[in-house]
Amino acid sequence: MFTKILIANRGEIACRVAATAQRLGIQTVAVYSEADANARHVAVCDEAVPIGAAPARESYLRGDRIIAAALATGAQAIHPGYGFLSENEEFAEACAKAGLVFIGPPAGAIRAMGSKSAAKSLMEKAGVPLVPGYHGDNQDPAFLREQADAIGYPVLLKASAGGGGKGMRIVEKSADFIDALASCKREASSSFGDDKVLVEKYLTRPRHIEIQVFADGQGGCVYLFERDCSVQRRHQKVLEEAPAPGMTQERRRAMGEAAVAAAKAVGYVGAGTVEFIAEESRNGEDGSFYFMEMNTRLQVEHPVTEMITGLDLVEWQLRVAFGEALPKKQEELTIHGHALEARIYAENPEKGFLPSTGTLHHLRTPAAVEFSIGAALGLPAAVRIDAGVREGDAISPFYDPMIAKLIVWGRDREEALARMSQALAGYEVVGLSSNVAFLQRLVQSQPFATADLDTGLIERHHAALFPPPQPASKAVLALAAAFLLAGERPAAANDPWSDAAGWRLNGMLRRRFRFDDDAGSHEIAIGYQSSGWLLLEDGDAASLSLLKQDGPALTVRLGDATLRGSVVREGESLHVFTHGRHALLTYRDPLAHAGEHEAEGGRLTAPMPGKIVAVLAEKGRAVVKGAPLLVMEAMKMEHTIAAPSDGMVEELLYAVGDQVAEGAQLLAFKAA
Template identity: 50%
Template sequence: MISKLLIANRGEIACRIMQTAREMGVATVAVYSDADAKALHTRSADEAVHIGPSPAAESYLVGEKIIAAAKETGAEAIHPGYGFLSENADFAQAVIDAGLIWVGPKPESIRAMGLKDAAKERMIAAGVPVTPGYLGADQSVERLSKEADAIGYPVLIKAVAGGGGKGMRKVDAAENFAADLESCQREAKASFGNDEVLLEKWITSPRHVEVQVFGDSHGNVVHLFERDCSLQRRHQKVIEEAPAPGMDEATREEICAAAVRAAKAVDYEGAGTIEFIADASEGLRADRIFFMEMNTRLQVEHPVTEEITGVDLVEWQLRVASGEPIPLKQEELSINGHAIEARLYAEDPAKGFLPSIGRIDHFITTAPFEDYWTFRYDFGYDYEDTVTPHYDPMIGKVIAMGGDRNEAISQLLTALERAEIYPLKTNLPFLIRAADHEDFRAAKLDTAFIERHLTALTEFSTPLREMAISVADDIAFEIQQLSQLDKPADSLLRNTIGWRLNSKKRNRVIVEDDRGNTYDIDLDNDIQSEVAYRGAGPYPAQVLHRGELVQFKHHEPRGTGAASAADGAIIAPMPGKVIAVDVTEGQTVKAGDRLMVLEAMKMEHALTAPFDGTVTELDASEGGQVQVEAVLCVVEPIE
């Protein structure tokens, strides 16, 4: 058995692996960048080695530094987690060549399934059904456009390398194909170093169903049943569950058998996932489920499989990497109960899911002791940790278990509603609304679920709006009292003045919150209630309701010269890198035209013209780094 393990990753997956390693008596080594010097995974390991600057390309993606750290600390094995180098066959080979144990599949298996076009060809040969599409070597725009026309719109453009929703675009019409192809290729090149793509027919009622497989060096391959990962946004999974709702035993048997054939076709060892797309227009049927790709690593959503099978997949990984056979035979594996996982991100659903960065000043997730067995928190951050712009903004995962799906949903909602995290914005309210939605409860699932219900999942809720109005009233009352005081430092607002006056007379006040909402308060007539919730921290008041947080903060009065989107100023919503600039000074643009693209936290964010106008200022260039709220360009309306 491995005695010392280096985890070549960060965040919640590094913490998750360390947990099992400790239980097995295996010593752990963390690696960390400048940004992660005080991170939870760095603090949790028995040893930690610094491997470079904050950008992943200079630290977590530099295989030589990771191998050197393993040798320096005497680690026998390297576990790659997921993301970063986990599916890099060259890195896996380098680990083996260095005399270390690679906790993962053989490099040749990674290569065989690493490129989606070659993998689909191999699956066809193995008798695994695949989605109709184009896998050709001709990557010209002309050929790809022609093939898309032949497949019929809508089509899906998909990078042949990588995963995690990167390098994927749904195209609804031929006139959009060239622009979407360019964006997809650019994102794929940046994420995976390979801009080749394949095309697939877009399934109109798609369910994302995947099967967990596991192989060993003794020729054994088993499956651990299926998961449903249909709730997605921009091809990124949000809520996952096991088993898949509506899966009958005959269909389960067939899809799981196909997954085992797929794994055996590449002589697979370790944990892997065979991903399928199902046409669920008539429910889940074996003849309408198609192979998409194989992930040759542990998946983010692996906990739901662990909870329904009672298997610790990380323990299996370490045992198989040590040369042991799979601990259980297929007939010894069974489904018990239901499990659901929700991914918690530092992002603001009310503002287009823009990432939120900064320190976590308030962090509560602990469930009461009597309920501990129904909840599981796999987190990579804790109180006073900082979310930086350098990596994926996932804070962690909340997993709930139950005897059946309804019980699991109820437990998940309880776990989410008990969580309190601020001042960072998170997707907690979004997750609560999604899990509590009548269609989700009724298992009316497909990959367009979030897009279809987006307004209901992200809008400013009525209870929260009412509470915010109450807080605004109370702040206005404080302002009225301030006018009578000689010592404003004695006021509630002594730390941060979260208000502004719109006239010299103090009979009307405009209070603003951090969502950009304004509350025009008549001091003579509108003051009517007290603060609904007041929390600690630098904010004079804040409201928290079912994970949804509104904070009142200072805004400069109009006329100070501060730029705003309403003035035509295009402002950076977060720190990031400008990866494309589509306009020049003096250029005429129309409302909705793309002006530039900002990359932050591994995602692209297109900035568009707010109205018809002329670009009068341009303060951004391709490749440049920008700070949050920097004015990147100005569009003046056409008179």
């Protein structure tokens, strides 16, 4: 076995690979950009080498620097993780030329499957069913629109070299095609250095099912069953599970054998995923499925396969790359129970899943839980967290905003769902926006709970998944008030002038607390008693006392009820976590100076740091509500800034190529 490997990646996948390598006694070398000098993956590896500036093109995409680091540290092999150079055939070839083992498939297999167009042509020759579409080399916009018109709308534009939901656009009608194509090509060029696209018929209610395959250098190839990745936003996966709900043994075998045939057709070696879309059928599985693409790497969602098989896929990668045969044959592989994975992202679901940047000032996670039945089957844990960041780390605009992957296992899907809900309730994130609350609603929603799955689930059930803001409960207000009152206790008990007990000779001291949230304003009164306080709200009164405080964790008694939660303060913001929910309150301190908030009329600001890639408006030109004004690129995704109403652009403040900071005014706009 290898004695030292270099991990050419960052974040949670670098930490994940390092954990298996170290368990096998293999030393690990990390590489890092200037932005990641203090990152978790640097800390968990045995050695670390800097490779460049923060932008990926100047660091994690610099194959020459990564190979030089491997040679300098005496590494024998390079594990690429996923993303970055994991599916770059030139990098795989360069590793071989340098005498290094690339822990992935042969360059020829990457080349054959790396282009979605070429892969579909290959599968078509092999008799694998394809979605109707155009996968050729002619990229003339007028020609591509003619193909789309012939296929019939809606169609899907997809970057040929793409992945991760980038460079994809759904086009509903012919009139929108050219603008969508231009945007798709810009994003594809920025993310992959290749603006070639393909056009496919867009299935309105497809299931996204992928097959995990594994091949060795001796001709062995197996499939490790399927994963259902249908629940997506912006063409990126949100929840994954294994096995796929409703999958019959016959269909599993058919899809598995098709995936193995695809892998063998390109001389595949290592871990790979063959992705299919399957037609939705109201009467159960109808057996029809279509090849979509093959990912020639380890997938983000590989842990759910590990949970149901009890296997370590990274260990399999290392053994196969070292020249060993596959550890198991097809007939030795079995499915145990059900697993779910939720991707915890720094993003704001209520704002179109806009990525969020900032520092993780407070991060609490559910503990990994060993489960007796799971342990007996050789499974790692009932609750598993793969994370690349810690409390105090920053989520920067340079890379994917993933905080962690939360994976759970249950004896069946119902138990896994319950465990996922419980685990999500244990997540506390402060410092930036996260999708934890959205994931809770999604997991508990009727369509997901009943496995009514397809790639449009989130859009179709948007109203239920994005309910209007709910006002803070009395429990939340009580915890917030107790936290503030506890912070007023004197440092020196013998200093009467610092005593905040509120004692009065006659009568009771009463104070008013005002908290604002997305649902409005809430005002409560607090009366000071000889022991604790009295909370008064809407004519009701209840005794309030602080029983215990341990950092942000509070135990409070409100009347006869005992409340437990955490309160974290950021300036005037109070983050209250209780009963598995996160409430964000703004405390309006009457003693503080009320700052004047700048009116935003006539301003359109950058929602996050990024670069201007297109200016679509003209100074002095009238526009209608919703018209695109300019396009920003941030975290490798494009974000269109649209007119908030009918009006006129008075001034453009930035040009194409300009970098802008979060909150920067982009243009002056006058409403009609």
